[in-house]
Amino acid sequence: MKIYDFNERLKDSILIADGAMGSMLHEAVGFERCFDELNSTEPEAVFRIHQAYIEAGAQIIETNTFGANRFKLAPLGLAEEVQRFNSRGVKIAREARESAAREVLIAGSIGPLGLGVQSRHPSPEEIQEIFHEQALALEERGVDFFILETFSYIEELLLAIDAIRSFSGLPIVAQLTYAEEGTTYGDVRPSDAAAQLKNKNVQVIGANCTLGPQALLPILEELAAVDGLRVSGMPNAGFPKREGDRIVYPRSSPEYFALFAREAAALGVRILGGCCGTTPAHIRAMAEAVKLLRPSKTHPAWKSIRPRASRSIASSSRSTRSWPRRKWMPSTSTAEPWPASAWTR
Numbered sequence: 001m002k003i004y005d006f007n008e009r010l011k012d013s014i015l016i017a018d019g020a021m022g023s024m025l026h027e028a029v030g031f032e033r034c035f036d037e038l039n040s041t042e043p044e045a046v047f048r049i050h051q052a053y054i055e056a057g058a059q060i061i062e063t064n065t066f067g068a069n070r071f072k073l074a075p076l077g078l079a080e081e082v083q084r085f086n087s088r089g090v091k092i093a094r095e096a097r098e099s100a101a102r103e104v105l106i107a108g109s110i111g112p113l114g115l116g117v118q119s120r121h122p123s124p125e126e127i128q129e130i131f132h133e134q135a136l137a138l139e140e141r142g143v144d145f146f147i148l149e150t151f152s153y154i155e156e157l158l159l160a161i162d163a164i165r166s167f168s169g170l171p172i173v174a175q176l177t178y179a180e181e182g183t184t185y186g187d188v189r190p191s192d193a194a195a196q197l198k199n200k201n202v203q204v205i206g207a208n209c210t211l212g213p214q215a216l217l218p219i220l221e222e223l224a225a226v227d228g229l230r231v232s233g234m235p236n237a238g239f240p241k242r243e244g245d246r247i248v249y250p251r252s253s254p255e256y257f258a259l260f261a262r263e264a265a266a267l268g269v270r271i272l273g274g275c276c277g278t279t280p281a282h283i284r285a286m287a288e289a290v291k292l293l294r295p296s297k298t299h300p301a302w303k304s305i306r307p308r309a310s311r312s313i314a315s316s317s318r319s320t321r322s323w324p325r326r327k328w329m330p331s332t333s334t335a336e337p338w339p340a341s342a343w344t345r
């Protein structure tokens with residue numbers, strides 16, 4: 001898809017993206033060492049999830065390739081499967097699209113390398129090569145655009161963007177994930193992230209995962225206040241808990257996501273979807289909620305059409321609990337648990 005056409009599509013409309021893939025696969029096939037591998041071993045399960053999201057109203061589906069990069073696959077002995085997993089991922093998404101009665105866009109999902117939990121940190125050049133390999137495989141098989149998501153560090157996100165832009169003219173949606181205090185784990189505020197990303201030829205800048213709908217709204221509000229920026233938001237269903245081997249998500253109700261969608265639309269957000277723990281029911285509720293809405297254009301006029309304060313989920317005070325500060329490419333000797341390690345898509 002051409003950047004011009006993508007921009008035109010977002011000019012006056014809100015697009016609904018799909019919800020979680022990983023947590024849905026977790027429920028469908030149980031514990032798996034690698035969700036990306038399922039593109040080869042359980043394509044039907046992946047196909048059915050795409051189909052359920054399309055039926056729920058998703059206009060964008062994301063390939064099941066969030067972790068399909070050489071760095072993440074290598075410890076599993078799957079480093080040579082990058083091409084195959086990404087190619088299969090796009091193939092399955094295209095098959096799901098073909099079975100749909102309307103137009104659906106396919107976003108090639110690329111997640112971070114997960115450097116915090118790995119024992120070795122590659123150089124910036126190596127990082128770019130890793131993203132280049134994955135993105136090329138996705139583009140060759142026919143994605144419409146790229147979505148970079150759940151990045152905790154803007155430096156890594158910038159390397160991924162440069163890797164894509166070294167060969168590709170497809171649109172890019174670039175999403176960081178933020179902690180409770182409103183900064184990334186690398187301590188970057190949304191407005192600072194926007195300033196760094198603005199001149200990078202990315203078409204949409206957003207936030208996803210980690211926080212849940214309520215706490216994501218102030219992040220989106222800050223992004224939407226930046227002139228000329230198109231914004232996306234894909235909250236998870238709330239903070240996951242570990243129960244034995246399983247990661248269990250709280251059940252934020254679809255109605256709650258509908259309320260989030262209306263508030264985000266009023267902020268001017270152009271792409272709305274869900275992250276970990278969300279289901280087709282959440283996407284259906286969001287699609288219904290914004291069906292007749294057009295994106296707000298004149299920030300901060302949104303204040304006048306916000307829901308009453310008593311119903312507003314954005315108005316609750318943000319937690320002041322602070323997260324430990326983390327540096328880009330932290331030392332390998334850290335024994336601390338990595339808070340972002342549970343986040344995926």
Ligand SMILES: [Zn+2]
Pocket residue numbers: 150208209210236275276343344345
């Ligand atoms: Zn997520």
